[in-house]
Amino acid sequence: MISVRKLTKEFKIPVKPPGMKGAIRHLIRGEYKVKVAVESVDFSIEQGEAVAYIGPNGAGKSTTIKMLTGILKPTSGEILVNGIDPQRHRIQNAKNIGVVFGQRTQLWWDIPVEESFALLKNIYEVPDAVYNENLKLFNEIFGLSEFIGRSARKLSLGQRMRADLAAALLHNPSTVFLDEPTIGLDIGTKEAMRELIQRINREKGVTIILTSHDLKDVEDICRRIIVIDGGRIICDKEISQLTKEYAMDRGLQITLLDMQKELPARLLGQEGISYAAMEDAHTLEIHFKPEMYTAFEIVEEVNKYARIQDFRLREPSIERMIEKIYRSGEQSA
Amino acid sequence: MRTIRIFFQMTGANLRGLMSFKTDFLVSFFAGLLSQTIGLLFLSVLFQNIPAIAGWTVYEVAILYGYMFFGEGILTLFFQGTNGLWHQVRLGDIDRYMTRPISLELQICGRQTNLAGAGTALTGLAVMLYSFGKLQISWNLWKAILFVVSLILGAGIRVDINFASSALAMLLEGAGGIKGAIERVQEMGKYPLDIYPKVFRIILLTLIPYAAISYVPAVVLLGRAPYPYFLLLPAATLLIIGLRKWIFAKAMERYEGAGN
Ligand SMILES: Nc1ncnc2c1ncn2[C@@H]1O[C@H](COP(=O)(O)OP(=O)(O)O)[C@@H](O)[C@H]1O
Ligand SMILES: [Mg+2]
Numbered sequence: 001m002i003s004v005r006k007l008t009k010e011f012k013i014p015v016k017p018p019g020m021k022g023a024i025r026h027l028i029r030g031e032y033k034v035k036v037a038v039e040s041v042d043f044s045i046e047q048g049e050a051v052a053y054i055g056p057n058g059a060g061k062s063t064t065i066k067m068l069t070g071i072l073k074p075t076s077g078e079i080l081v082n083g084i085d086p087q088r089h090r091i092q093n094a095k096n097i098g099v100v101f102g103q104r105t106q107l108w109w110d111i112p113v114e115e116s117f118a119l120l121k122n123i124y125e126v127p128d129a130v131y132n133e134n135l136k137l138f139n140e141i142f143g144l145s146e147f148i149g150r151s152a153r154k155l156s157l158g159q160r161m162r163a164d165l166a167a168a169l170l171h172n173p174s175t176v177f178l179d180e181p182t183i184g185l186d187i188g189t190k191e192a193m194r195e196l197i198q199r200i201n202r203e204k205g206v207t208i209i210l211t212s213h214d215l216k217d218v219e220d221i222c223r224r225i226i227v228i229d230g231g232r233i234i235c236d237k238e239i240s241q242l243t244k245e246y247a248m249d250r251g252l253q254i255t256l257l258d259m260q261k262e263l264p265a266r267l268l269g270q271e272g273i274s275y276a277a278m279e280d281a282h283t284l285e286i287h288f289k290p291e292m293y294t295a296f297e298i299v300e301e302v303n304k305y306a307r308i309q310d311f312r313l314r315e316p317s318i319e320r321m322i323e324k325i326y327r328s329g330e331q332s333a
Numbered sequence: 334m335r336t337i338r339i340f341f342q343m344t345g346a347n348l349r350g351l352m353s354f355k356t357d358f359l360v361s362f363f364a365g366l367l368s369q370t371i372g373l374l375f376l377s378v379l380f381q382n383i384p385a386i387a388g389w390t391v392y393e394v395a396i397l398y399g400y401m402f403f404g405e406g407i408l409t410l411f412f413q414g415t416n417g418l419w420h421q422v423r424l425g426d427i428d429r430y431m432t433r434p435i436s437l438e439l440q441i442c443g444r445q446t447n448l449a450g451a452g453t454a455l456t457g458l459a460v461m462l463y464s465f466g467k468l469q470i471s472w473n474l475w476k477a478i479l480f481v482v483s484l485i486l487g488a489g490i491r492v493d494i495n496f497a498s499s500a501l502a503m504l505l506e507g508a509g510g511i512k513g514a515i516e517r518v519q520e521m522g523k524y525p526l527d528i529y530p531k532v533f534r535i536i537l538l539t540l541i542p543y544a545a546i547s548y549v550p551a552v553v554l555l556g557r558a559p560y561p562y563f564l565l566l567p568a569a570t571l572l573i574i575g576l577r578k579w580i581f582a583k584a585m586e587r588y589e590g591a592g593n
Contacts, residue, residue: 011589014506063590071431072590094434104425106432111350119346122339123435151350 002068002175002207003044007077009063011035037063039231040077047174048205050197052212052222054322060231061211062101065179068209069099082174095124098173102180106164107152113163114148117170124171131170138166141196158189165193169200175207176200182214194220215318225318227325235325239318246321249274251314252298254284257307266305273298282309336439343443344411351448358448365409365452369402372523373460387527392464393555394524399461400547401522403484404491406454414444415496416512418503418584425591437585441496468555476554479563483550486570490546491519493570497577504584515541522547538569540576545569 012032017025025031038060045051053061066072068079070086070093079086086093100106107116121131138144142162147155155163161181168176178197182190198221200206210221218225218239225242227235256263263284264276272292279285288298299311314320351358376398380391408415418441421427430440470476498515502508522543526534537544549565552558 066428066590069432071428073588090431091434091436094432097432099432101425101428104429106429108346111346115346115349119339119342122342123433151353 001045001047001080001082002209003078003080004064004068005042005078007038007041007064007067007079008036008075009038009060009067009072010075011037036231038067038228041228041231041233043226043233043236045207045209047207048201049224050201050208050210050222051224051226052210052218053226053228054211054213054218055228056326059228061228062179064228065099065177065209065211069097069177070094095171096174098168098171098176100161100165100168100176100178100181102161102178102183105152105160106167107160109153110151112149112151113144113155113167116152116163116167117148120167120170126171130172134166134170134172137199138162138169138196141192141199142166157184158186161185161189162192165196169196172204173206176209178208178210178212180211180213182212182217190214190217197221215322219318225322227322229326234328242318242321246324249287250290250295251275251285251287251320252295253279253312253314254286254299254302254308255310256282256284256302257309260284260306263302263305267302270301285314336436339435340439340443344446347443347446348448351446361447361449362452365406365449366456367452368449369453369456372398372402373456387525389525390468392467393551395460395464396468396551396555397525397547398523399457399459399464400483400487400551401519401543402457402460403454404457404488404546405519406450406452406457407488408450408491408495409447409453410450411446412442412492412495413447413450414441415492415499416445418499419507422503422588423591427588428591438496438581442492465554470554470556475560479550479560480554483554483563483566486566487546487550490542490570490573493573493577494541494543497573497580500577500581500584504580504587519543538565539572542569542573 011034013035014026015031015033041060041064053064055061063072067074068081068086070090073087081093082096084093084096107113108119111119117135120126126134135144142165144162144166147159147163152160152163165178165181176197181197182193185193194217197208197210201208201221208221210217212218222239224238225235226233259281261278264278264286267273267276267286272289273286274289275285275287277285284302286298286302293301295313299308302308351361373395376391376395380394384390386394418427421441421444426444427437430437433440494515498512501515502512505511518537518541521529521533521537526537526544526548529537534544538549545566549569550563553560553563
């Protein structure tokens, strides 16, 4: 169980004018610019939840994760991870958590993966039975045995991330933090990573906190979304709840035979049409309330003003929901 | 105990990693031997022109060289990871260490192993034993114990100076050259303390105690100073450990992650 109260992180960025003179001035005056990366964030996560922590680049996701894992000291606010303050009791907290950062490996570069695992086994004091059982599971899903004898340096990115995730899970952590774990990976590795994360969440009740730009990760693994933007939380909801709310709007993509610049404005004026815009010269994107129109009625309506070549219904996807959350977040900010 | 076991397991894994490149492994060992031999050549050339330095003969000065080589060898062999802390910050290594349930110092020390250090340390030992023989030192049990203790504490001091100056560079966010400057001071440990001005003598026994590694035990073993003088060595050890801990704690207090 994780609880976060009024969590804020400010970075002091040194203001160093260029040149020797600037460096000396900085040394004497110690001028800093303050960058607020995370601002008064609140949430709590129960054991066994799978939560997606998403937001645009620079939103403050990694900074939050680094505070939860004991790497960074909060400027203010309170964090408890399984009842432990991760900054003050770093070692105690580290025993219970697993961490994967997509861009960097957690393994030792120059020693065989197998030896890295053996080292981690001792560091985390993993009992033999647990260790062997876990290796068997990872092998089944990841095919580890193919490359376990090689050093991390000699692995492909896909193999390295498999090894990395396995290394983070060796000691049966109760909570796992995954910061962009699938970034840059091939489809096959992504699928395998999702499968393993899903399994430990569903079968072992491991808490998952995941950041990702690949919304397929979110769809497959998570049941709840927390959206952060500009350091502030702008949405925290169950995905099923979101789908209900946003599914009220249906979407149609209509390809027109002729250019129609003024068409969206004309359609938007009508009640029950929440969004209409030209995606490009010939493609109209339109969102409508299903209780007021059927898709065919919309097509007929558009057909009054323009000739239609093609159209298709757009599924209410997480991606579109998140676009809307960002948009409404910007409006309220 | 657990710390020591994990440290040796890390070092063992590092060594096995190195051994997978067999030629590299041997080359670096002999490179260690060779580089110190060049240092010794310099010493012998020096003494062809002058009979003594501040009353110290060539074999006496060679003992100082031996101590410094030995310390450097142990540093390079087992504690190479204490170099470049600032670099480790930027690589994200420190972030990684912080997510593991063991001390940061242990992970930093166990990070890298370099076999060149074995060559260096062995050269140091050989030089000392050979010089002691040439000087016809009269050994007793006390002296033997002091010799072993001085090797261990001396190597410890060498590692702590390196760790402390590396942490200082981290604290000052990479402030160019500070670590290298402190590193070069070690040359001063290879000559009798008597040749330096008083301020330097004090610094070399306290803040940057290279003289405690070599000069302090050497004067006692060579009979140039009474036994109690040896106590300067454990005193300097405690001081540098404290200093290293303090600087590293300060650096970690200011730590703001690897950045992005
Ligand atoms: N070590 C640091 N020093 C200064 N600024 C930082 C540091 N780490 C992150 N930031 C800034 O904080 C903000 C949030 O960054 P981050 O948490 O990495 O975002 P995200 O992971 O959501 O992309 C960004 O504006 C980033 O530039
Ligand atoms: Mg990030």
